[in-house]
Amino acid sequence: MGVEESPTPGCLFLDITGLERLFGGEMALAGQILRDFAARGLAVRVAIADTLGAAWAVARFGTGQAPVSLFQELPGSECGETVAASPSPARHTDPGPFPPSRDHSLHPPEQRRPGTAIVCIPPGQSLRALKPLPVEALRLPLETIEKLHSLGITRIEQLERLPREELACRFGPGLIQRWDQALGRLAEPIPVWPPLPKFAVRHELEHPVTNREQVAIVLEQLVARLSEQLVDCGCGALQLECRLECQEGEVVAMGVGLFQPTASPRHLSQLAQTRLERATIPSPLVAISLGASLVGPLEHRQEELFVDAPMRNGSRFLAMLIDRLASRLGRGAVLRVRPLPDAQPELAYRYDPWVSMRGRDTAVRSAGRPFPASRARCHRPARAQGDGQKVLRDDPVATGGALPPRPLRVLRRPIAVSVISLAPHGPPFCFRLRGKEHRIAWTWGPERIETGWWRGPAIARDYYRVETADGHRFWLFRDLKDGRWFLQGHFA
Amino acid sequence: MPPNVPVLQNVHVLQSPASRELIESLRDRIASLEGARRPREKKPISSGCEGLDQILPDHGFHRGTLVEWLASGEGCSAESLVFATAREAWRAGGAVVVCDQAQQFYPPAAVRLGIKPEGMIVVQAASDADNLWALDQALRCPGVAAAVAWPEKLDPRTFRRLQLAAEQGGGLGLLVRPARAKSEPSWAEIRLAIEPMPTTEPHGPRRLRIQLLRSRGGPTGAVAEVEIEYETHPLPCVSPGPSPAACRRAAGA
Numbered sequence: 001m002g003v004e005e006s007p008t009p010g011c012l013f014l015d016i017t018g019l020e021r022l023f024g025g026e027m028a029l030a031g032q033i034l035r036d037f038a039a040r041g042l043a044v045r046v047a048i049a050d051t052l053g054a055a056w057a058v059a060r061f062g063t064g065q066a067p068v069s070l071f072q073e074l075p076g077s078e079c080g081e082t083v084a085a086s087p088s089p090a091r092h093t094d095p096g097p098f099p100p101s102r103d104h105s106l107h108p109p110e111q112r113r114p115g116t117a118i119v120c121i122p123p124g125q126s127l128r129a130l131k132p133l134p135v136e137a138l139r140l141p142l143e144t145i146e147k148l149h150s151l152g153i154t155r156i157e158q159l160e161r162l163p164r165e166e167l168a169c170r171f172g173p174g175l176i177q178r179w180d181q182a183l184g185r186l187a188e189p190i191p192v193w194p195p196l197p198k199f200a201v202r203h204e205l206e207h208p209v210t211n212r213e214q215v216a217i218v219l220e221q222l223v224a225r226l227s228e229q230l231v232d233c234g235c236g237a238l239q240l241e242c243r244l245e246c247q248e249g250e251v252v253a254m255g256v257g258l259f260q261p262t263a264s265p266r267h268l269s270q271l272a273q274t275r276l277e278r279a280t281i282p283s284p285l286v287a288i289s290l291g292a293s294l295v296g297p298l299e300h301r302q303e304e305l306f307v308d309a310p311m312r313n314g315s316r317f318l319a320m321l322i323d324r325l326a327s328r329l330g331r332g333a334v335l336r337v338r339p340l341p342d343a344q345p346e347l348a349y350r351y352d353p354w355v356s357m358r359g360r361d362t363a364v365r366s367a368g369r370p371f372p373a374s375r376a377r378c379h380r381p382a383r384a385q386g387d388g389q390k391v392l393r394d395d396p397v398a399t400g401g402a403l404p405p406r407p408l409r410v411l412r413r414p415i416a417v418s419v420i421s422l423a424p425h426g427p428p429f430c431f432r433l434r435g436k437e438h439r440i441a442w443t444w445g446p447e448r449i450e451t452g453w454w455r456g457p458a459i460a461r462d463y464y465r466v467e468t469a470d471g472h473r474f475w476l477f478r479d480l481k482d483g484r485w486f487l488q489g490h491f492a
Numbered sequence: 493m494p495p496n497v498p499v500l501q502n503v504h505v506l507q508s509p510a511s512r513e514l515i516e517s518l519r520d521r522i523a524s525l526e527g528a529r530r531p532r533e534k535k536p537i538s539s540g541c542e543g544l545d546q547i548l549p550d551h552g553f554h555r556g557t558l559v560e561w562l563a564s565g566e567g568c569s570a571e572s573l574v575f576a577t578a579r580e581a582w583r584a585g586g587a588v589v590v591c592d593q594a595q596q597f598y599p600p601a602a603v604r605l606g607i608k609p610e611g612m613i614v615v616q617a618a619s620d621a622d623n624l625w626a627l628d629q630a631l632r633c634p635g636v637a638a639a640v641a642w643p644e645k646l647d648p649r650t651f652r653r654l655q656l657a658a659e660q661g662g663g664l665g666l667l668v669r670p671a672r673a674k675s676e677p678s679w680a681e682i683r684l685a686i687e688p689m690p691t692t693e694p695h696g697p698r699r700l701r702i703q704l705l706r707s708r709g710g711p712t713g714a715v716a717e718v719e720i721e722y723e724t725h726p727l728p729c730v731s732p733g734p735s736p737a738a739c740r741r742a743a744g745a
Binding site: 315318324325339354405409412469472473474491 | 563565566567568569570571572575585586587589595596597598599600601602603604609610612613614615616617618622625626629630633634635636668687688689690691694698
């Protein structure tokens with residue numbers, strides 16, 4: 001049994017060679033797998049095939065139309081997927097999504113059929129089953145797929161008609177390898193997935209303790225023990241969880257997320273202590289436990305982020321800085337910037353926490369974390385990008401290249417200002433802000449920013465950059481819907 | 493408050509080589525008394541603005557120091573200079589930490605100035621204390637090229653702590669402060685006052701007046717009038733409406 005080797009694994013592989021007899025046939029075995037997962041609340045899709053590659057392909061991309069597949073309608077089953085590979089004459093099975101895969105973005109919905117939760121390719125029929133599938137089903141790297149698409153090759157049957165030698169020299173050996181693996185011409189072992197040991201330590205105190213210094217000492221010992229465990233396995237903690245058990249039965253749980261896996265006792269202890277300082281302990285403590293609930297391999301490679309840095313150690317120090325900041329201020333307060341191609345100024349970037357949980361559950365966890373309303377509102381998910389906004393510019397010069405300047409300081413929420421303009425739809429002439437009147441000497445604009453109504457609340461604004469008589473520069477806009485004026489930012 | 497520094501402004505009257513040597517050694521002694529333990533050989537960081545570099549003692553800012561920018565109110569373009577300096581520091585390696593307690597920092601503008609988004613760490617602390625703590629931590633970190641913050645209130649002890657932090661970490665601490673902080677004591681190596689100058693022509697550059705208020709161990713008072721490249725205008729001055737001069741007249745100004 002193993003897990004798909006991928007940064008975002010979505011499949012479990014199971015060798016079921018010879019097992020079907022014990023369960024009364026392959027379909028019965030698949031049904032059993034499905035029921036077992038369902039009992040845990042996971043909806044999966046099971047595919048049984050001669051090879052790992054074929055099973056993966058059918059589980060991910062197989063539709064009901066595959067000529068050789070059998071379907072079993074299971075009422076109410078949603079679609080995750082499960083792969084079963086079984087090289088003939090030997091037979092294998094392998095079930096699906098790891099962790100519970102609801103990741104519909106990976107697969108367009110039409111490729112998933114609720115109800116066809118089990119697909120079985122009879123022995124020797126792999127090629128027939130694979131032919132109608134898209135080339136993506138061969139587990140190819142994205143570049144290869146793009147190359148194939150650019151040549152108009154989208155289905156495996158098109159690929160099959162091409163001469164093998166040419167495929168190899170045009171697309172590299174990877175394509176041929178996957179192709180052979182899917183058809184069973186090349187053996188592919190199931191990658192073994194050894195269960196990770198649980199990293200946890202616990203200390204029971206002889207007497208209930210209230211003294212924080214004592215708690216800190218115990219915590220430090222626990223950290224030392226934990227870090228030994230981690231180092232032995234070549235792992236670093238990505239998330240620490242500390243539980244203080246009190247006399248009255250309350251449990252104070254503290255979690256610390258880390259930016260990079262680390263097993264350094266000093267660093268871990270610093271982070272744990274920072275959290276301890278801020279924790280309130282309701283009654284004397286009887287036990288303390290510490291665990292690494294999320295670990296990653298200890299790597300000593302340069303992080304990609306600060307690759308420009310000539311100092312090699314810089315990124316390590318930065319990782320530690322980020323951990324320290326996030327452990328005191330919270331994960332949501334230490335942010336990285338992601339620019340988005342959006343015309344609306346507030347949506348032209350997004351903040352993501354630097355410290356994120358790795359892997360699939362990132363989304364789950366970060367979604368569970370409440371962000372301040374104002375921020376949640378103006379940071380759209382990435383899918384909002386690129387759909388349907390337009391910028392109309394009055395001026396042919398501006399269309400030549402970059403957007404007009406943006407101020408370095410932008411108000412979180414635009415402030416309504418009273419503006420006098422000389423023409424009804426003309427530029428502002430003077431505005432009043434916090435009781436002070438600003439006479440405008442220069443105006444640049446308007447820069448009209450409109451967004452499509454289909455994207456949510458539409459905006460239509462005329463932005464002006466203005467300079468007051470004393471040389472200060474502001475960014476104002478008129479809401480075209482009601483003609484009101486707002487201050488959006490200042491050119492600081 | 494740091495000790496008052498004798499300003500060696502009139503040294504040029506002493507021309508003989510021996511006295512020049514003497515003065516050099518005195519300068520070094522003063523520098524060491526001040527505790528400015530910066531390595532001499534390290535190249536200072538340019539401010540990214542030639543006019544400003546001209547009035548700085550070594551034509552740039554030294555690593556491991558604080559620079560105070562006194563901005564004359566909102567919209568005076570001081571931050572454009574600050575982030576241009578941060579960019580220069582960032583180019584030499586490291587990250588830029590932005591302690592943005594007010595949550596008004598607009599990253600796309602910094603990206604436009606040339607700092608890559610992945611080179612920025614934005615910290616949004618909830619309180620003044622947390623903000624200063626974050627700034628302190630950032631300055632202490634050797635991986636940080638520059639830390640930018642907008643501390644309004646800064647008591648001398650905290651200020652001194654920040655200065656020591658910068659010295660330890662080797663980054664540049666860029667503090668943007670209101671003009672009224674001018675009367676407060678400072679532990680910054682350089683203190684600059686930024687004032688905008690009214691634009692004279694519609695497509696003209698953004699002009700600023702910068703005064704060197706304080707420079708540890710160097711002459712002060714120099715004034716530079718600089719043009720910054722960043723805010724040039726791809727959009728034309730408003731054409732359909734009346735001209736600014738006409739506006740002024742119409743308003744009876």
